[in-house]
Amino acid sequence: MSQVQRMSRLMAKTLRDDPADAETLSHKLLVRAGYVRRTSAGLWSWLPLGKKVLDNISRVVREEMDAIGAQEVLLPALLPKEPYEASGRWDEYGDLLFRLKDRKGGDYLLGPTHEEIFTQVVKDQCTSYKDLPVMLYQIQTKYRDEARPRSGVLRGREFQMKDSYSFDTTDEGLAESYALHRAAYQKIFTRIGLDYRIVSAVSGAMGGSDSEEFLAPAGAGEDTFADCPNCDYAANTEAVTFQGAVAETVEHGPVEELDTPDTPTIETLAAHLGVPASATLKNLLVKVDGEITAVGVPGDREVDLGKLGEHLAPAVVELVTAEDFEDRPDLVRGYVGPQGLKIRYIADPRVAPGTAWVTGANKPDTHARDVVVGRDFEVDDYLDVVVVEAGDPCPACGTGLNLDRAIEIGHIFQLGRKYADTFQLDVLGQQGKPVRVTMGSYGIGVSRAVAAIAEQTADEQGLCWPREIAPADVHVVAAGKALQTELAVDVSEQLAAAGLRVLVDERPGVSPGVKFTDAELIGVPKILVAGRRSADGVVELKDRRTGEREELTVAEAVARLTA
Amino acid sequence: MSQVQRMSRLMAKTLRDDPADAETLSHKLLVRAGYVRRTSAGLWSWLPLGKKVLDNISRVVREEMDAIGAQEVLLPALLPKEPYEASGRWDEYGDLLFRLKDRKGGDYLLGPTHEEIFTQVVKDQCTSYKDLPVMLYQIQTKYRDEARPRSGVLRGREFQMKDSYSFDTTDEGLAESYALHRAAYQKIFTRIGLDYRIVSAVSGAMGGSDSEEFLAPAGAGEDTFADCPNCDYAANTEAVTFQGAVAETVEHGPVEELDTPDTPTIETLAAHLGVPASATLKNLLVKVDGEITAVGVPGDREVDLGKLGEHLAPAVVELVTAEDFEDRPDLVRGYVGPQGLKIRYIADPRVAPGTAWVTGANKPDTHARDVVVGRDFEVDDYLDVVVVEAGDPCPACGTGLNLDRAIEIGHIFQLGRKYADTFQLDVLGQQGKPVRVTMGSYGIGVSRAVAAIAEQTADEQGLCWPREIAPADVHVVAAGKALQTELAVDVSEQLAAAGLRVLVDERPGVSPGVKFTDAELIGVPKILVAGRRSADGVVELKDRRTGEREELTVAEAVARLTA
Missing domain, CATH: 3.40.50.800 (Anticodon-binding domain)
Structure with a gap:
């Protein structure tokens, strides 16, 4: 028999006013309704009502994970440095990682996610292809030392997460484990009452299905995603691909130099010449593994350095500094143009062959008009590097995309053999030879889901829970x-x-x-x-x-x- | 419908051999049967079978805590320094505390137990006597940086614990909350199949019922407790009280000095004189808040410095060093006797009025015989300070006590107002005036209970779980x-x-x-x-x-x- 909870005894003091530091609806309401209280920056105490919602979500997650045959385990949250050093993540995580020493001076961390340790567990437990596939999960406290913990439990420094990992001997097996997780996630998010979208999380270059995010549209979200109003395309903005502009065959006049004093920005240049910013060509200088490279995009667009870095990885991309210009009289700051330039030139596909641009003339206070791609300069590499904007064409149907805010509530990822390579995770294959294992990694932000549901379902009077997870x-x-x-x-x-x-x-x-x-x-x-x-x-x-x-x-x- | 778990897929590799570093039965068997794996010293991974046992124990704990009206919450494990500094525990815990800094240099700790934070939660939530009593609990990951993590999950550095806290306005209320917890603990330990004893954990000076331990007798235990074979008395050895020796009225001869060269120890002295060690009086010198004090106990007994410190608290007790003798010709090292001594003299009740002893003569190489208590010297304070030994009389019935090893699986404690004083936790009382709140604190080692049950129930073939908690x-x-x-x-x-x-x-x-x-x-x-x-x-x-x-x-x- 269920028990009756009396409000006279319930540890849930309601407040009439919003907490002073709260910006998002869920933060305000979860505090006001007595679900959570802040213990320290990004560290939250779950009071009885909040704990019940958290438990209800965890129960649904467990049921659906068990249903696909995943086994529940519990690994430590306090972890030794060595496996994370081996994978490179001890350093890669930077300030996001909580690091500490024990009484003997040994280095430890608070686990942000557990790929390394699960790989070690499976290496200890599985020796033959007969032991695979296997899927393991845990619902556990995770840690990330966020620079600006905010939005209540939406982005805490300590949070509850379901993380799971699949281990297969073949790519087909991994695809199947991934599909099982994808279907389980759909059931979970539907059951807990979230409106969600599944979006591609990385560019097509790595294969469309190898990483997808589950996003809950909400104004308080910190993720932006592109959403087609016409077809079912949706993607993380970093994953949106531009389906190439068409080469132009119009005849243009010869390059004409223009005297353009006091036009240090695209805006002042466009105003001075009376042309739209989109008619100008912006040339951003970066260093790619130390070599100065120009990146050309239409003047009304921004370069997405994240996208650029991903295209060029593992090369390191940095912005140029004043010192980089010192020995380069050929590079005239603010007046760089691709014509006659002796460095590598990368361009966005919008800078299509045959198109004409206003751009720098490589002389102080001077620009050039009718600089034509393919006639006056060559593009070394076309890469999709601009920040996606609302109205950009849908890669699937060409309709103008919407950009919406959302909360990332789940992420599924075909990791492949990265961690298996690091820890030499092999099993004996059917042919009697060692086979390297391939992995998937899958996460659900359990405490974040509480806030996401609150964001989506609350109204002016307060919280408004779906029955399955209501306290x-x-x-x-x-x-x-x-x-x-x-x-x-x-x-x-x-x-x-x-x-x-x-x-x-x-x-x-x-x-x-x-x-x-x-x-x-x-x-x-x-x-x-x-x-x-x-x-x-x-x-x-x-x-x-x-x-x-x-x-x-x-x-x-x-x-x-x-x- | 429950699911069938197939062994062919179960992540539970059994081992034929004991792990090399395992000393206790539960450590060996839990590893061999595939319940747990060591991730690092004192940090354990719970594999599916182990996780099920852990969950089953947690379920029983939850049911019984809910049944007494305690409300479940979840507080952070990563905690700010300030509340622990206010209570003094930031320092008191010494090396046992895992301390760390965040990216901004702020000090944090991994919670070993949460009195401070619960006090703050209740201060925030409760303002009136009508809001009390209240009992809160959590089942949470706790941290202690043990000097020698060993015995598998019996003493890990990260472990699962149920901790709860009661808040009352009166001493009677606290006694009731304590009694509710005590009864719930009895149900819990019975249901999970543990053979346990409830023992007094501190001496009678603070009131017999204000702290009790739940001990599971087991050879692998790190606690020793005294157990009466005749009545139901049981106590932590530090809490055993000696029910006073009877004063003697026998006539003794006058003090006689004896030449006793080369008798630096009680053993050599007793052998030299041909008397039992129990006939000699050992005088230990200590400093109590800096003042040199002698503590007299029979020569065959050891002084329990922990007990002595508890008796004299808050005074600080230290051992004397060679320097302390430099300006004190009256104190002859190795030959101190109470007769004529000009310092405070504390004695164990066994050094009863009228009894005669062989002791130091306050001269080099010389002892004295027939030194009679009350005739030749006075005792300033009688305190029960010796280490309890098997055969010591039961305080309840006088029968010789047994000493047994046990695992501490629970501890209940009437804290009183210590933390409420620190954080000024008051509520408005019935008379309209602020009333200081009184607290209880109650713990169950959930992961330790897994090992304790394994210790008590395993046989030569392996583990042997009680049904309620079996995987x-x-x-x-x-x-x-x-x-x-x-x-x-x-x-x-x-x-x-x-x-x-x-x-x-x-x-x-x-x-x-x-x-x-x-x-x-x-x-x-x-x-x-x-x-x-x-x-x-x-x-x-x-x-x-x-x-x-x-x-x-x-x-x-x-x-x-x-x-």
Whole structure:
């Protein structure tokens, strides 16, 4: 039998005002409704109501992970440095990693994610292809020392995460483990009531399906994704690919130099010449493994250095500094143009063959007009490097894309053999020879999901939970004196006996108005009020989301709720 | 419907040999049976079988904590320094505390226990006596940087603990919260199948019931407790009180000085004089807040400096050093006697009025005989300060005590107002004035309980779990070929459909002998074998603990197991 939770005893003090430091809706409401309290920057205490929502999400995650045959384990959160040093992540994580020493001076870290340790566990446990495939998961406390922990539990420094890992001997096996996880994630997010999109997370260069993100659209989200209003295309903005501009065959006049003093920016240049910024060619200088390289994009676009770095990896991309110009009279700061330039020239596909541009003339205070791609200069490499903007064409259908904010709630990744190579994870294959194992890695932000659901479902009155994860099924309000309180407690006992999770507000000396406001704020899906007609055994049943209410006898209300 | 776990897929590689570094039975067996693996010193990975046992114990703990009205929360494990500095524990914990800095240089710790943070939560949440009493708990990962992490999960540096805290306005309320916890702990330990004793944890000076330990007798335990074979008295050895020796009225001769060269120790002295060590009086010199003080105990007993310190707290007790003798010609090293001594003299109650002793004569190479308490010297304070030994009288009935080894699995503590004073935790009382809150703190070592149960229940064949916490209800063994495997899987499905948790060993190419050995090692309470008589639909049901076995039809076996 479920227990009735009395509000008079519940550790959930509601607040009328938003916490001063809260910016997002979920942060404000989860604090105001008594679900969480801040212990320190990015470190949150989950109070009873919050813990119940967290547990409900964890339960759904467990059920769906178990259903695909994944096995639950629990690895330490405090981890030795060595495996992370071997994988390179001890350094790569930079300041994001919490590092510490033990009493003997040994180096440790607080695990941000556990690829290394799972690889070691499987290396210890599995020796033959017969032991694979295997999928392991844990729901565990994770750590990241965020530079600006904010948005409440949406981005904490300590958080709950479900991380799982698949181990296969073949690429086909990995694809299958990945597909199982993808399907399980769809079930999980649907069950917990999240509106979500699955988006490609990396560019097509690595294969469309090898990493996807599950995003919950929400204004408070820190991720931006591109969304086609016409077809079902959606992608992380970094993964959107531009489907090549068409080469132009129009005849252009010869290159013409223009006197352009005091035009240090694209804006001033465009205004001076009376042309749109999109008619100008911006040439960004970077160093690629130390070699100065120019990157040309239309003047109205920004270079996405992340995208550029990903295209050129493992080469290191840096911005040029003033010193880099010292021995290079050929590079005239602010007036660089691709024509006659003696360095590598990378261009965005929009800078298509045959197109003409206004660009630097490689002389101070001078620009050039009608500089034509393929006639006046050559592009060494075409790479899609601009920041995606709303209205850019959908790679699938060409329709202008929308850009939306979202919260990343899940990420699935075909890792391949990176970690298996690091730790030499082989099993004996069917032919009797060692076979290198291939891995997948899959994560769900469990505590973040609480905030994401709050963001998507809350209204002006407060939180508004989907039933499967709500902290209770019914919130019973005693709106009156002894008679109402007695009826409220009695109905609560009946509902609990029928297996429902019941919260009853029987606080003495608290007005019905305050109780109603708290009930709306706390957001249990059904609110049952023992009010004026209690003497007749009539109660009011209200749907928290729709606001619909009806008067019912106690028996009818119990029947309705337990149906 | 429960799922059937197939051994062919289970991440639980059994080992025939004990791990080289394992000293205790539970450490050996939990590793050999594939329940846990060591990730680093004192840091353990819980594999699927171990995780199930851990979860089962957690479930029982939750049910009993909920039953007494405690509310579950989850506080951070990574905690800011300030509250622990305020309570003094940032320093007091010494090397046991894992300390770290964040990217901004702020000081943090990994929580060993959470009194400070719970006090802050309640200060934030509760303002009136009407909000109390309240009991909060969490099941959480805790950290202690043990000097010598050993004994497997019995003493890890990261471990699972249930910690709870009660908050009351009155001493009577605290006593009630304490009693509720005590009763819940009895239910929990009984349900999870532990043989345990409740022992007083501190001396009677602070009140007999204000701290008790739950100890699981086991040879691998690191705690020693005194146990009366005649009555129900049991106590931590530090808490055993000596019920005063009776004053003697025998007439003794006058003090006689003896030439005793080369007798630097009690042993050499006793041998030289031909008397038992118990006839000599040992005088230990210590400094109490810097003042030299003598502590007299019978020569065959040791001073328990912990007990002495507790008696004299908050005074600081230190041992004397050679320098302390430099300006004190009255103190003759190795030959100190209480007679004529000009310093404070503390004695164990065994040094009773009227008793005569051989002791130092305060002259080099000289002892004195027939030095009588009350005639030749006075005792300033009688304090029970000796290390308890087997055979010491039971404080309750006088019978000689046994000393036994045990594992501490729970601790309940009436803290009083220490933390409430630190954080000024007051609520508005019934009279409208602030009332300081009084607290209790209660812990159960959840991961340690796994090892404690293993220690108490294992036999020569392996682990042997009580049903409530076993990783499965039934271990089905396919002992044969296709026919047996088919039957084993079929029976397993039937049992799972009836709600049982089933592990089925259907590993192809593994001999029945290996499967039997593994089943005994893994320790599920019931073992069902599909063997020689499978063609007749007859299986063998074996009780893991008693070894009793009987042949049954499949229908009979299913009925028996699901009864």
